[in-house]
Amino acid sequence: MTGTVRVEFNGPVATVVLDNPRRHNAMTKDMWQQLERLLLLLSVDESVKVLVVRGAGANFSAGVDITNLNDILHDPHTGGHDGGNVTAAENALARFQKPTVAAIDGHCIGGGWQIAGACDIRVASDQSTFGITPAKIGIIYPLSGxxxxxxxxxxxxAKYLLFSGDFITASEAKSLGLVARVVPRSGFWQEVAEFARRLASRSQLSIQAMKNIVDVIAENDEGLGETHALWQREVTLSGEPEIGVAAFLGKRSPEFKWTGRHSQLFEH
Structure with missing residues (x-):
């Protein structure tokens, strides 16, 4: 078995599963390519509101399959040494418009961290372990990572993690800002499922707008004002605030309708 990347659906939540448990979910070239293609399909699926990424079994991912490391990291068509299939999949995940959650249990190492790091939010079990290990095998971590x-x-x-290649605990990862929450393993998967459902119940217009704005701020993009103005215009046209306020006043859960399908933001 060379491993696979598959998806499970639970209402509006899609869970992408990195499935190569015999090798701690190490990612083969085929798996990196499958991940990129799957993300493109899920990005246009209007039934999907939230994306969760996890590993099969007891680990998130041990990273790039070292048996074909060179083939995975280098683009044979361009001769590029920019992370190849790893960077392509990582960027597809980082550009995913809907909210993304990395559910991390067990090992999250090397390229596995690139997948987790490209998600919006990282939730880890208290038994998870993190490491970024290029210095142990004499390579340079992809620039995007x-x-x-x-x-x-x-x-x-970043220098400490990259230079040493040391493994750190979930609590240490949280103290460094790598994860948002650490949850006891005994209730970890239930907590992840409940969190994903909460995100799915919120206004997707609000979430996607704020995700876009935060990313622009983080990247020091000069288009911040224009981006914010476009989203404010979308809010005005969407009817989402009326739904949210009416539900609040009526003491009931809102049923938001916005999908982005007709938005001017998605015409190009």
Missing amino acids: IERLVRLAGPAA
Whole structure:
């Protein structure tokens, strides 16, 4: 078995499963390519409101399958050394318009961290372990992964993790800003499922707008004002505030309708 990437649906929540448990969910070239293709399909599926990424079995992912490391990381068509299939899948996940949650249990190592790091929110079990290990095998971590690590943890912590290749605990990862929450393993998967359902119940217009705005701020993009104005215009046209206010006043759960299908933001 070379492993696979599959998807499970539970109402509006799609769970992408990295499935190669005999090798701690190490990602083969086929798996990286499957992940990129699957993300593109889920991005246009209007029934999907929230994306969860997890590993099969006891681990998130041990990273790139080292048996074909060079073939995975380098693009044979361009001769590029920019992370190849890893970077392509990571960028597809980072660009995913809907909210994404990495559910991390067990090992989250190397390229596995690139997948987790590209998600909006990372929730870890208290038995998870993190490590970024290029220095142990004499390679340079893909540029996209280094940039994202520096933005999340800062230069000093990024250097510590990249230079040493040391493994750290979930609590240490939280202290460095790598994960948002650490949950006891005994209730971990129930908590992830409940959290994903909560996100799905919120206004997807609000979430996608704020995700876009936060990303623009984090990337120091000069288009921040224009981006914010476009989303404010979309709010005015959407009817979402009326739904939310009416539900609040009526002491009931709102049923938001916005999908983005007719939005001017998605015409190009």
